[in-house]
Amino acid sequence: MLVQRQQRGATFLVCLSLLSFVYILYNSAFPHLVGRYGVQRESLFLESTDRDVECHPGTAARGAGKDVLVIMKTGATEARKKVPVHFDTTFRCIPNYVIYSDLEESINNVAIHDALANFSEPIKATNQDFHFYYKQRKYRAEGQNVSELVATTAGRDRAWNLDKWKFLPLLEKALAHSPQAKWFVFIEADTYLVWSNLLGWLEQFDPEKPLYIGGQNWMGDTKFAHGGTGYIVSRKALRMAVDEYTKSRERWDEQTASEAAGDCLLAKLFNTIGVGLTETWPITQGETPFSLDYTSRHLCYPVVTYHHMPPDWVRAMWKFEQIWFSQAGESAILRHRDVFNHVVAPQLVQAKSDWDNLSGDNEEVVVYQGGPDSCRRACQSRAECVQWHYNPASCKTGNVIKLGANESSAARVENVSGWMLDRVAKYVRQVEPCTQGWITA
Secondary structure, eight states, rough: HHHHHHEEEEEHHHHHHHHHHHHHHHHHHHHHHHGGGGGHHHHHHHHHOOTTTTOHHHHHHHGGGEEEEEEEEETTTHHHHHHHHHTTGGGSSEEEEEHHHHHHHEEETEEEEETTTTOOOOHHHHHHHHHHHHHHHHHHHTTOOOOGSSSSSSHHHHHHHHHGHHHHHHHHHHHHHHHTOSEEEEEETTTTEEEHOOOOOOOOTTTOOOOEEEEEETTTTEEEEEETTTTTHHHHHHHHHHHHHHHHHHHHHHHHHHHHHHHHHHHHHHTTOOOEEEOTTBBBSSSSSSSSSTTTTTTTTTTOOOOOOOOHHHHHHHHHHHHHHHHHTTTTTOOHHHIIIIIIIIGGGGGSSSOOOOSSSSSEEEEEEEGGHHHHHHHHSSSTTEEEEEETTTEESSSSBBOEEEEOTTOOOOOEEOOOOHHHHHHHHTTTTTOOOOOOO
């Protein structure tokens, strides 16, 4: 009997230790979410340097990506806000990277190169998109805040129009920077890159084949790799693309002027040399972990990128990634399912105030005097409903699982979201076992 009690006591202590570890992990990696509903720790999170977390061993086991160049594209109006977090997170694990913008400067003693520097003066002088380019330089020279230039919609449109001019020159600059690299990975400052997954994925491809790889999108009848989602170009394809661009530069400059989006223009260049897009959605994502719909379309696939990630989310995901891989082992593959289980699921509750979980499949007719509970009952009445969102003006229910984000209102309008936890658990169980692997064709 004494032995049995000792065994039960040991088992209890092990379970307690595991629970404590999970609690610490969630609170240290995602306090900006957990803190909303417990102890307010957001300011401590933003002040963290993350030096307590190191790159997990898996990156070294895969050669640390020495043959991979990561090219980050940004703009002067956003660079000082979005780039610095990567020096404490993403770039700590990546041996070879370079950053390009539309203004040459230095951030944290790291050179930010001007992607547009080599355009001819006639183009810069005659194309109105470059008016914004010179205005940025004038602001910086005068000591003004360049980010103020995008305080208006018109300013943001001008920054967007200038951005499209970076895509083709970046091909040339990337090849010149690392001509011996096997892979060239292009991301933006609000792209989050799961580095270990990327390395494992690239092992499935041959860099000597002409490959243009990325999350598919369409503009008219042109299919292209979405820039913010991130795209990958093999050494063979990059050399072919640079040859085409340099021999027909005037033609491509004219086409850039009339094109709406640089990533679409890039696809047209690759189509010209006969290199089609290898589609990689949902491995490369245009969503964040918090806006993604967790359905069978996503859950079992590996994840390599997220987009629209603000700096604090980049920092939190990086900490989670390092901890997760250190626990899971060198050969592990991080899937959307794992991010859901460890990051999203702990945040799902029956009701959460000041929160918008992005429900929107159904606009419900409810008795608003009944408050949030009337919206919950509307969801309960729909067999397919897994979540709901209520405010005094509307009730929306959702058929897919999303986390969403804080939605506090200055007017103190009641804003409540909730999930049908039993249905969520049942749905997630239905997708197991996960069999989807890397997308390679």
